Amino acid sequence: MLNISKNSVNKNVDLSGYRSPEKVFHKRHYKHFNRFLLIFSLVALVVLFLPWTQNVTGTGFLTTLTPDQRPQTIQSPIPGRIEKWYVREGDFVERGDTILFISEVKNEYFDPNLVERTGQQIRAKSSAVASYEGKVKALQNQIGALISERKLKLEQARNKLLQSKLKVQSDSIDLEAAKTNIKIAQRQYDRTEQLEKEGLKAVTDVEEKRLKLQETQAKLISQQNKLLTAKNEVINAEVEINRIQAEYTDKISKAQSDMYTAQSNQFDSEAQVTKLENEFTNYEMRNSLYYIRAPQSGYINKALQGGIGETFKEGDALVGIMPAKYDMAVETFVEPLDLPLIHLGEKVRIQFDGWPAIIFSGWPNVSYGTYGGEVVAIETFISDNGKYRVLLAPDPDDHPWPKDIRVGSGANTIALLEDVPIWYELWRQLNGFPPNYYQPEDSKMAKTDKK
Missing domain, CATH: 2.40.50.100 (RNA polymerase II/Efflux pump adaptor protein, barrel-sandwich hybrid domain)
Incomplete structure (x- = not known):
């Protein structure tokens, strides 16, 4: 029957008398089958020229639109x-x-009165700061008094110096007068002695002139001593001025040193107060935590x-x-090969896990149970799973998403691209080619306007 052997059975045996050969070799069956093959071929040929929408599929899960809602x-x-x-x-x-x-659990915070004790330390340090401020003010007043006293003492010493200089000038004038007197007395004595030798003057006159000459010499020596004494007073006055300046400089420097020490202690206490206030605030905040x-x-x-x-x-x-309040979104992942085909604002179809759907990815008009989405964010760095993350929000122009979906459930996405014939899509799939490079209509219109 199978004609495996070269010996034909139908040539040696008459099969016309059997029912089975009649049913098998009836030519009417071949006719129906050929019609079926012809009709199927015509339908397949027509189907190959039907439009098919290229798409980018992805898998993801439900999330929220903003990070603070997750x-x-x-x-x-x-x-x-x-x-x-x-x-x-x-x-x-x-x-x-x-x-x-x-x-x-930390031992340094076990004290239940830690905040109150820290407040007491702040008040004590604040009092120390006030004390140092008072000491600084007192030292500033003391320095001001010393400066005023030094000024008066220096004025007094300068006046005394001026008096000594004037006395030196007066004694110098008196010395010059004494020198003039001794010259006059010397001439009178010489003249009287000459007249006495000539017999014109008595010896008494000569002795009087000698006595007057000696008195004038004594006055000259006394005037020289006065002049030297006046000069010494000038030197003493200058020395006194230097002494006063040195004395009050030392006193003022010591007071300033004490003031700077008090200010340093004041600043140190203020720093400790600030540190304690910081600790006080930290302790209060820690108690609230x-x-x-x-x-x-x-x-x-x-x-x-x-x-x-x-x-x-x-x-x-x-x-x-x-x-409690959140805006739903879908986080889907696409292959790096398909990433250039995804653009912001594009429409995407979404099928949620647990919701019945009949999906024809290339014929979105006959799909059932899918919901509209819109691309709102595209990640610029690849994720750990080797794909790029795309965030989808509900499409405001489509019917709303189901109310009972929850964050974390799965979702399948279909991003629709260009329409091509089915034969072209089969040829592309068989050769492993990517979908046609796709740009949204807005981008095409923008390029046309620029031209």
């Missing part, structure tokens, strides 16, 4: 020990509500640290929270 964990900025929980998983909390209370509060309104997802008395480090996640 699920987050609440951390404690300080280490501590869990003392009391105020919420349970699934509870709704408003912003600022207390979630749990923790206690201190013992109560872990909700950063925004939302639902408590999961307690990451459980129990009572459990310790944790700073920065450890304590509890997860999901914001």
Whole structure:
């Protein structure tokens, strides 16, 4: 029957008397099958010329449009020990509500009166600052008094110096007068002695003139002594001025040194007060951190640290929270080969996990159960999975997304490109070629306007 052997059975055996050969070798079946093949070929040929929309598919998951709306964990900025929980998983909390209370684990903060004692230290140091300020003012007044006294003393010494100089001038004049007198007395004595030798004057006259000459010489010597004494007084006056300047310079310098020391202590105390105030504020802030509060309104997802008395480090996640108000978005990933085909503002079709859909990626008009999306962000750096991240927001021109979808569920995306014949798409797929380089209509119109 299968004609495997070269010996034909139908030549040696008459098969016309059997029912089976009649049904198998009936030519009517060949006719129907040939018609079917012809019609199928015509339909396949027509289908090859039907339009097919090229597309870029991607997989991703639901997320939120802005980072502050995404699920987050609440951390404690300080280490501590869990003392009391105020919420349970699934509870709704408003912003600022207390979630749990923790206690201190570092020994330097064990003192319950740490804030009050720090405040007492601040007040004590502030009093020390006030005392140093008073001491500085007193020393400044003392320096001012010493400067005024030095000025008066110097004026007095300068006046005395001026008097001594005037006395030197007076004594110098008197000395010159004495020198003149002794010259006159010497001439009178010589003249009288000459007259006495000639017999014109008596010896008594000569003795009187000699006596007068000696008196004049004595006055000259006395006047020289007065002049030297006056000069010594000038020197003494100058020395006194230098002494006064040195004395008061020393006193003023000592007072200034004490003032600078007081100012240094004042500044040091002010720095300590500032440091204590900083510590005081830090202690107050640390006390407020013992109560872990909700950063925004939302639902408590999961307690990451459980129990009572459990310790944790700073920065450890304590509890997860999901914001109550958020705008849904889809985070999808595309191949690097398809990234140049994605543009901001383009429309994308989305199929959510758990929602029934019939999808024909190349025939979006006959697809069912897909929702519209719009590209709002394209990542410029490749992700860890070797693809580029694209963020999609709901399309305002399409019907709204389902209300019951949740953040984190999966989604499949289809970005529609140009329309091509099916035969061209099959040829491209068989050869592994990328889709046609696609630009949105807005970009094409902008280029046309520039030309």
